[in-house]
Amino acid sequence: MFNWDQRWDVVIGLEVHAQLQTKSKIFSGSSTAYGAEPNTQASAVDIALPGVLPVMNYEAARLAVKFGLAIGAQINQRNVFARKNYFYPDLPKGYQISQMELPIVGFGELDIDTPNGSKSIGITRAHLEEDAGKSLHEDFQGQTGIDLNRAGTPLLEIVSEPDMRSPSEAVAYLRKLHSLVRYIGICDGNMQEGSFRCDANVSVRPRGQVEYGTRTELKNINSFRFVERAMEYEIERQIDILEDGGSITQETRLYDSDKHETRSMRSKEEAHDYRYFPDPDLPPMVLEDSFLEEVRATLPELPVAKKARFETELGLSSDDADLLTADREVADFFEATLAATKAETKIVANWMSGELFANLNKSELDINASPINSQQFALLLDRIADNTLSGKTAKQVFSALWEQEEGDVDTIIEAKGLKQITDTGAIEAIVDEVVAACPEQVQQFKDGNDKVIGFLVGQVMQKSRGKANPKMANELLIKKMS
Amino acid sequence: MTITTLATLAADLKDGKRSSVEITQDYLERIEHSQHNAFISTNADFALAQAKAADAKRASGDTTQLLGVPVAQKDIFCIEGTQTTCGSKILENFIAPYTATVVENMHSHGVVSLGKTNMDEFAMGSSNETSYYGSVTNPWRSVGRGSAQDPLVPGGSSGGSAAAVAAQLAPAATGTDTGGSIRQPAAFCNLTGLKPSYGRCSRYGMIAFASSLDQAGPMTHTAEDAALLLNSMAGFDTKDATSLDIPTEDFTASLNHSLEGLKIGLPKEFFGAGLDSEMAAIIETAVKQFEALGATVKEVSLPNSHLALPSYYVIAPAEASSNLSRFDGVRYGQRAAEYSDLVDMYTKTRSEGFGNEVKRRIMIGAYALSSGYYDAYYSQALKLRRLISNDFDAAFAECDVIMGPTTPSPAFAMNSKSDDPTEMYLNDIFTIPANLAGLPAGSIPAGFTQAGLPTGLHLITPYLQEAKLLNIAHKFQQETDWHLQAPPPADGALNSNLGGKH
């Protein structure tokens, strides 16, 4: 774990931009689909032709409210769009439509787990705004190309309080938020495509000092790994400056993941003066109580509640429950498997956290992309429960399923001849062979060394090429030797 | 010369006396031979194709009332495939790739768009002198008569529309009104001009000046024509979040209702110092006419109306400064020919593309919104806006319509006020309050000054009561003939300094 000089306190606040999962843009009827040819999803409104007007997307409002309700935040039933004025080529109107004084979501909280227990992180606000376009710097003889497909994509900017005291807390918060937005289905969380982006405000202060130090804003941190490393670098940089008697400049810094350093963004010619004012094209949004209740009814079971249920009702350990509720898709897979299998809950949990996760990680796949669906997975666990498979042969079947070999669980078992031997006569014959071949171990058993039975069962399994039912082998061995 | 109304043309078309192509052709020729510089562009092929289509529709039995009637469009409305400049150099080469909803509505009623009328740049002005495409002359005195009598301005910002209708270059025109831009030129050019309730006509495709104030409306000879044209312009539009979602109304339906018992309110604040005495007398006579029609008159008060001008000159420039940021030379419009970097490109493009009045208003707006000044200027202006709006609510508890002069004085001479922006702004002191409150307001011809210049009677009615306003105006026009007066024919010598581009 990252450590810094304990004479310093670290203060971190995060601003997360979550792209809301709508079909169309926040103020126009253009598609939000990712990856289209440049400017083919840029309508008259998106390119800000003279005379065009914004009209707000209902779904964007609904998803923002869903988030607010999920974190128990105050919903501002009267909220207002404002214009943030600045010139930039990827900002076609010369202003961004955002929310300033009256955001749709007010104060709420999110609990994170830390080594010292649970900690509550304040969420100051979450507001709706439109995304800007993209500037492309390559290949245009020293010019920049502007693609406005992304302009007008709905974003929810989630602003935390400066409540985090280490990069690892910040990452824990970010993971929790990332999981939540996907849980409630408001954002796909895809960081590569920029659907979930994070800026961090980082400052340090001498331990014990009440006032915050001067902060810097870190931009361009688009993976969990980079977030932590960027903050670590920045904290060390700030401490070095302060310890040398210097002072921190309030500025925006860009994290360069290749060089592992942050650098100042070219300072703007003038101080920012965004001249926010209420957008005259968009009257205040008024949300009725009934609307809030409708949205509340669509909220799924949230991670905290789900975890508690997994522990109390299903008897999972806290660690297992954590693991299986971190993602909604994982929890859904788990519950779907559980519903379809006769196997015990613990076995399902073990096989998910073991074999399934190991393979997903190795292949860098999300559970949604798993080659084995929950129905096949349930069937596999059924065959362990009914003694058709041993743990070992089950892994062989798993691996065949993973490699998408032809057939379902049963046909694979059949084709590979992995059906466990449960016929007493057949196992007895093997047991007899083993007893005859291992007189020394048999004698040890008879002398009271119970542990040697494991070795003997192993011999039976080996001779049966893993197919003998180990429990039956065990019983028969004891019977023969006593 | 007698005036030709939309109603007359509609009747002629219906009776088969003339075809739309003939009428359109006739107006296009008048425009071509006129010297008022009332149009920035015409597109004869476009207009004649529409006229032809209208004639074909009529032949197939279509009886839509305005089918085939030509109307001039203020050059603030985007019409697909035609040049749309908003009176600015920065849009000189802008061919709109889409059509404004108001124009689309009119087209679907069979209206033919004759051409695009001249206007103050981005609708910022009260004299049409800020247009990049040259000043417009007022047909009531378009030619200088010696050094003492310069040509008059037609008013603004819809000065081209007003001049076009007054000079019979079009039977009617569209205008837009942010602080008086329909009503003041209507008053200066002896027309009927109506600014509907905010939200009645869609703003989609109408190039924005001050979004919370802008409203499109008709400029016509008669109240009946205004009702007909408004019927074709108004309507709910899903593309404008401020458009009113209300059932469509036939504004001609109540034109002839009796005015018996109508309560007229005269705000004492509109008849004080600053009002030309000749104007005051004309308005007084007009009001007497209404009394003869059965109306009663009482004094009312709009105690905060003196704050309308200051609050308007914060709100409108603030919104404009932001609305005009999109003109940056990146996606359409003019881009400066030479520049060293991005900021230089922006700065040169905008400095070369905008005229002085536009730059002034952008700067005042940016200043009023800037950090440290917002509360004192912008926020305070919005609070005064509420006080002004509340004044109307109180006044309308006592009367059905508010009347007064549209302007403090009749049309003034060109170049007489253009050096002093604030002097120019005073033209709008009576018209601005209705924009701030969003109320329907109109100007109708009220009589002439000794010098033969038209004056306007200003009518303001409660929210959504355009039909009432038009009824009041129409009944007045049944009893008077001011609105039927046409300007004297221009006497030969044309002032060669006017018209054309800079």
Added chain:
Amino acid sequence: MALDNDTVHGIARLARLKIDDHEVEKYSAELGNILDLVAQMEAVDTTGIEPMTHPFDATMRLRADEVTEHNQRDKFQAIAPSAERGLYLVPKVID
């Protein structure tokens, strides 16, 4: 209330306008006159008055989340000052 030259230049920069040195005095005076006109507002006590941003205190109508716009790039870029391979081109942007 005339604005000083630095303020005039500052606002012009915010608005991406260039005011030549010989014009600064003129702008300073004209903007000052407008501010004088506006200054009448200061005297009014507006304590407790809610700012009115929209006529009639209208509220927002929301639209259904549907894709209603389709690709019109060629049409839109036909009027662009500079476009290439589907992109609008501008002088190099430096972050």
